[in-house]
Amino acid sequence: MAGTGLKDATAIVGIGQTAFAKRLAEDERTLACRAVLAALDDAGIAPGEVDALASYTMEETDEVELAKAVGFGDLTFFSKVGYGGGGSCATVAHLAAAIASGQATVGVAWRSRKRGSGARPWSNTAVQLPTPGQWTRPFGLLRPADEIAMLTRRYMHEYGATRDHLFNVALACRNRANQNPAAVMYERPLTREMYMTSRWISEPLCLFDNCLETDGALACVVVSRERARDCRRTPVYVHSAAQGLPAQHHGMVNYWNDDPLTGPAWTAARHLWKHADFTPEDVDVAQIYDAFTALIPLSLEGYGFCGRGEGGAFTEQGALEIGGRLPVNTGGGGLSEAYVHGFNLINEGVRQLRGSSTAQVPGAATCLVTAGEGVPTSALLLRS
Amino acid sequence: MLNPVTDTDGAPFWEYAAQGELRVQACADCGEARFPPRPCCPHCQSFASEWRPVSGRGRVWSYVVPHPPLLPDYAEQAPYNVVVVELEELPRIRLVGNVVSRAGAPLGSLDPRRVRIGARVQVVFCDGLPQWVLS
Ligand SMILES: [Zn+2]
Numbered sequence: 001m002a003g004t005g006l007k008d009a010t011a012i013v014g015i016g017q018t019a020f021a022k023r024l025a026e027d028e029r030t031l032a033c034r035a036v037l038a039a040l041d042d043a044g045i046a047p048g049e050v051d052a053l054a055s056y057t058m059e060e061t062d063e064v065e066l067a068k069a070v071g072f073g074d075l076t077f078f079s080k081v082g083y084g085g086g087g088s089c090a091t092v093a094h095l096a097a098a099i100a101s102g103q104a105t106v107g108v109a110w111r112s113r114k115r116g117s118g119a120r121p122w123s124n125t126a127v128q129l130p131t132p133g134q135w136t137r138p139f140g141l142l143r144p145a146d147e148i149a150m151l152t153r154r155y156m157h158e159y160g161a162t163r164d165h166l167f168n169v170a171l172a173c174r175n176r177a178n179q180n181p182a183a184v185m186y187e188r189p190l191t192r193e194m195y196m197t198s199r200w201i202s203e204p205l206c207l208f209d210n211c212l213e214t215d216g217a218l219a220c221v222v223v224s225r226e227r228a229r230d231c232r233r234t235p236v237y238v239h240s241a242a243q244g245l246p247a248q249h250h251g252m253v254n255y256w257n258d259d260p261l262t263g264p265a266w267t268a269a270r271h272l273w274k275h276a277d278f279t280p281e282d283v284d285v286a287q288i289y290d291a292f293t294a295l296i297p298l299s300l301e302g303y304g305f306c307g308r309g310e311g312g313a314f315t316e317q318g319a320l321e322i323g324g325r326l327p328v329n330t331g332g333g334g335l336s337e338a339y340v341h342g343f344n345l346i347n348e349g350v351r352q353l354r355g356s357s358t359a360q361v362p363g364a365a366t367c368l369v370t371a372g373e374g375v376p377t378s379a380l381l382l383r384s
Numbered sequence: 385m386l387n388p389v390t391d392t393d394g395a396p397f398w399e400y401a402a403q404g405e406l407r408v409q410a411c412a413d414c415g416e417a418r419f420p421p422r423p424c425c426p427h428c429q430s431f432a433s434e435w436r437p438v439s440g441r442g443r444v445w446s447y448v449v450p451h452p453p454l455l456p457d458y459a460e461q462a463p464y465n466v467v468v469v470e471l472e473e474l475p476r477i478r479l480v481g482n483v484v485s486r487a488g489a490p491l492g493s494l495d496p497r498r499v500r501i502g503a504r505v506q507v508v509f510c511d512g513l514p515q516w517v518l519s
Contacts, residue, residue, distance in 0.1 A: 132420060133386075133389075134388040134389060134390055134391070134394055134398075135388075135394075135420050135479075135480055136480045137386045137388075138385065138386045138387060138388050138513060139466050139480050139481050139482050139491075139513075140450060140454070140458045140461070140462075140464060140466050140482065140491055141448070141450075141466045141480055142450065142454055142455060142458060143450070143454075145450075146448050146450050146466065149448040149450075150446050150447070150448050150466070150468055151446070153446045153447060153448060153501070154445065154446035154468075154501070157446070157501045199451065200449070200451045200463070201450075201451060202448045202449065202450045202451065203448060203449035203450075203451070203463070203496070204448070205448075248426065250420070253480070255445070255446075255468050255478045255480070256419055256420065256476075256477075256478055257476075258476060
C-alpha cells in the first residue's frame with residue numbers, strides 16, 4: 001500500500017469554540033482555555049489525558065500557560081506552525097503525525113485571536129521592517145489586502161476573472177453565515193449592489209473581498225483511530241494531510257518566481273491527492289481559506305477542482321452554494337463567520353462530516369479543508 | 385514614510401539606488417540574476433555574487449490602488465498606485481514601486497487610471513528610492 005502511514009490513522013473527535021465577535025471582553029489566554037476545554041468536553045476526554053499540542057507561531061498563548069491553566073498531563077509533543085493562516089491545517093497534521101507515530105496519544109490544536117479589538121499587525125511599523133519589507137513597504141504596499149490585490153489584478157488580467165466572480169465567493173460565504181447563528185454575519189444578507197458599491201480597500205479588492213476582524217478562539221482534539229471508537233462523537237478521520245512551500249516562494253508577495261499564480265496550494269495539493277483514496281470529483285464539501293475572495297478561485301485551481309485559469313468561471317451558476325457543484329465555507333468562512341486564521345474552517349469541516357452543520361450538505365462524507373493560500377500553506381482531507 | 389531598512393544581502397541595492405543606479409544581484413559563477421537578494425545562488429549554490437546594472441526599462445506586471453485606512457503618511461497620498469514592474473531585459477526580475485508623474489513627485493501624483501498592465505515605464509530616483517515614470 002502506497003501511503004504516508006497517516007491515512008485514516010487518526011481522527012478529530014472533539015471541537016470547541018468561543019463566541020465570535022468584533023470585541024470580546026476576555027483575553028486571548030482565557031479564550032484559548034475555554035475553546036480547548038469545550039473541545040475536550042465535546043470529545044469526552046479529560047484534560048489530564050492530553051499529551052500533545054499544536055498551534056500557530058502567531059498564537060500568543062504558549063503551551064506552558066495553556067497546560068498549566070487547564071490541567072493537562074505530561075506533554076510529550078508540542079509544535080507550532082509558521083506563516084499565519086497557512087498553519088491552520090498543519091496543526092492537525094502535526095498532531096496526526098505525532099499520534100500515528102506513537103509520540104503521543106491525545107492531541108489538541110487551537111487558535112485564540114483578538115483581531116477584532118486588537119491592533120492590526122500591519123500597523124506596527126517596527127515589525128514590518130527590515131526584510132523582506134524593504135522591497136514592498138516603502139512603496140506603500142502595506143497590508144495583506146494590498147499584497148493579495150496585486151496577485152488578484154494579475155489573475156483577472158490573465159484569465160478574464162471578474163468582480164462578479166469575486167462577488168460569487170463573497171455571496172456564498174455570506175449566505176452560509178446567514179444560516180449560522182454563531183457567525184458574525186448571521187442575519188446580515190449581502191446583495192450584489194452592496195458589493196459593487198462598497199468602498200475600496202485596495203483596488204481591485206473592495207470591502208466585501210476582505211475577511212472579518214474577529215475576536216474568538218477554537219480548538220479540536222485528535223486521537224488515534226482505535227481510541228476514536230470509544231469517544232462520545234462520530235470520528236472524523238484525517239484521511240490525508242499536507243503542507244506546501246513551493247520552490248522560490250515568497251510569502252504574501254509571491255511576485256518573484258516564474259509563475260506567481262500557482263501558489264502554495266498547488267504544492268500542498270500534489271501531496272494531498274497522492275496519498276488519498278479519492279479525487280477532487282469525490283469531494284462533497286470544501287472549506288477553503290478565504291482571508292480574501294480571490295484566494296478561492298486560486299485555490300480551486302490549485303486543489304484540482306478546475307483547470308488553470310478556470311477558477312473564476314467555476315464560481316458561476318451557484319457552484320459554491322448549497323446544492324451547487326462544490327459547496328464551500330458552509331459556516332460562513334473567514335469572510336462571514338469569523339476570521340480566526342482559518343481554524344473555523346477545520347471545525348466546520350468536522351460538523352459537515354458529523355451531519356451537524358447549520359448548512360448541511362446532505363450525506364457529506366468527504367471534505368477538503370485548506371489553510372492560507374499566498375503563504376506556506378497546509379491542507380486536510382477529512383472523511384467520515 | 386517608511387524607509388527601507390536594509391539587511392546584509394539587500395544593502396548594495398540601496399547603495400546603488402542612492403547613487404541613482406538600478407542594479408540587481410546576479411551569480412558571479414553561473415550568471416543567473418536573482419531577486420530579492422540572498423546569500424547563495426539557487427541555481428548553482430555559489431556564494432559569489434555581483435551587482436549587475438540594468439537599463440531601468442520595464443513593463444507593469446500588475447498594480448493596486450490602496451485606500452485608507454493606511455499608515456498616516458500613506459493615507460494622506462491615497463489613493464495612489466503601487467505597481468510590480470518586470471524588467472525589460474530580465475522579465476523574471478520584478479520590482480515593487482510606484483508610477484509617478486515625474487522624478488521626485490509624490491505617490492499620488494499620477495492618476496491611477498493611467499496605469500495599465502503592460503504599460504512601459506522607466507526608472508527614476510528620488511532620495512535613494514527608485515520610482516517609475518510612464519515612457
Ligand atoms: Zn549560480
